[in-house]
Amino acid sequence: MAKPISIEVWNPSGKYRVVSTKSMPGTRWIRLLTDNDCRLEICTEAKTILSVDDWGEVLFSALKRAGGTAFSNMAVGYNNVDVEAANRNGIAVGNTPGVLTETTAELAASLTLAAARRIVEADQFMRAGLYEGWLPHLFVGNLLKGQTVGVIGAGRIGSAYARMMIEGFKMNLIYYDLYQATRLEKFVTAYGQFLKANGEQPVTWKRAATMEDVLREADVISLHPVLDKTTYHLINPERLAIMKKDAVLVNASRGPVIDEVALVEHLKANPMFRVGLDVFEDEPYMKPGLADMKNAVVVPHIASASKWTREGMATLAALNVLGKIKGYPVWGNPNQVEPFLKESATPPPACPSIVNGMPSSKL
Numbered sequence: 001m002a003k004p005i006s007i008e009v010w011n012p013s014g015k016y017r018v019v020s021t022k023s024m025p026g027t028r029w030i031r032l033l034t035d036n037d038c039r040l041e042i043c044t045e046a047k048t049i050l051s052v053d054d055w056g057e058v059l060f061s062a063l064k065r066a067g068g069t070a071f072s073n074m075a076v077g078y079n080n081v082d083v084e085a086a087n088r089n090g091i092a093v094g095n096t097p098g099v100l101t102e103t104t105a106e107l108a109a110s111l112t113l114a115a116a117r118r119i120v121e122a123d124q125f126m127r128a129g130l131y132e133g134w135l136p137h138l139f140v141g142n143l144l145k146g147q148t149v150g151v152i153g154a155g156r157i158g159s160a161y162a163r164m165m166i167e168g169f170k171m172n173l174i175y176y177d178l179y180q181a182t183r184l185e186k187f188v189t190a191y192g193q194f195l196k197a198n199g200e201q202p203v204t205w206k207r208a209a210t211m212e213d214v215l216r217e218a219d220v221i222s223l224h225p226v227l228d229k230t231t232y233h234l235i236n237p238e239r240l241a242i243m244k245k246d247a248v249l250v251n252a253s254r255g256p257v258i259d260e261v262a263l264v265e266h267l268k269a270n271p272m273f274r275v276g277l278d279v280f281e282d283e284p285y286m287k288p289g290l291a292d293m294k295n296a297v298v299v300p301h302i303a304s305a306s307k308w309t310r311e312g313m314a315t316l317a318a319l320n321v322l323g324k325i326k327g328y329p330v331w332g333n334p335n336q337v338e339p340f341l342k343e344s345a346t347p348p349p350a351c352p353s354i355v356n357g358m359p360s361s362k363l
Ligand SMILES: NC(=O)C1=CN([C@@H]2O[C@H](COP(=O)(O)OP(=O)(O)OC[C@H]3O[C@@H](n4cnc5c(N)ncnc54)[C@H](O)[C@@H]3O)[C@@H](O)[C@H]2O)C=CC1
Pocket: 076, 077, 078, 097, 098, 100, 104, 152, 153, 154, 155, 156, 157, 158, 176, 177, 178, 179, 224, 225, 226, 227, 230, 231, 252, 253, 254, 278, 279, 301, 302, 303, 304
């Protein structure tokens, strides 16, 4: 007998039934649904962490049997969703790109600084009452200015992160991606020309031919690819071994991009090597030993956790579902979702981002 779960119901008499597996930040997403004749059921269970096993054939076939038409991930990454199963059952799959780009990049930049300058170790040292005055060797870390920042996956977030580290700390860029990041290259070139015209050392960029080139040359490496079979355990023992012994590795993409068992061994063997991690291979758990590593900064998958971003993600997720209910077309540019986020404006009659591009007529 399944245990009853607690549900919060909005607009009980609404014609269309929308179920949210978690409560989401803000209230605009709720209003957008209830104002459009939706009955909204929000699962208020404290812990409903769901995995790809949950978002697959069982769920989508049940959704189809119930007359369901759409599912929306409150996330831009949708590796947790079996899209093929959704296709088989005629279910559109939405995600929430664009609204979380800078927020996520800022957290990756925060992890970079925290790791490079040993902020967490120093904080714990102070709180433990161990500080006895300034010392030349106390918590010496890495300077970023003029060093090389490496980005694996120079998409929306990777490019935003690269620009923060280049424009903010005058680092030089080397990146690896399957596609050329032309817009990023143009920004870095222009910024370099500005610096040179003002008598400063220009910043540079390089598109690496291989991932190994990035790992070999960079002082800081930040991972921003999607998670798929080509990026699973992308950082493995062999690739850890070619990185600089005092490099900083940051991951705010997906945990399985790094072989975390191998990472723990590398951190043990290389105390000058540091990591900043927002995501983990077996969330919510860390691999054995990682929690003990002083050269690791770890936070619980909070990279997109700014108020504006999380409320915006909730709005986009709701509008994906509402758009399918209304038979709206899919928005033409998922990278430009600002029109959906204006609090006082009526959103465009479209689904912000549907990953399996299913025309409404098929639903
Ligand atoms: N920690 C968190 O809370 C968050 C994590 N993410 C993760 O970040 C990922 C990236 O998000 P966006 O930048 O918006 O996506 P995006 O699609 O704009 O960028 C991903 C980039 O990865 C590249 N890529 C794919 N396979 C690759 C490979 N084998 N080697 C190198 N590059 C490869 C793609 O060409 C693309 O440029 C998401 O898929 C998600 O998993 C995103 C938001 C928040």
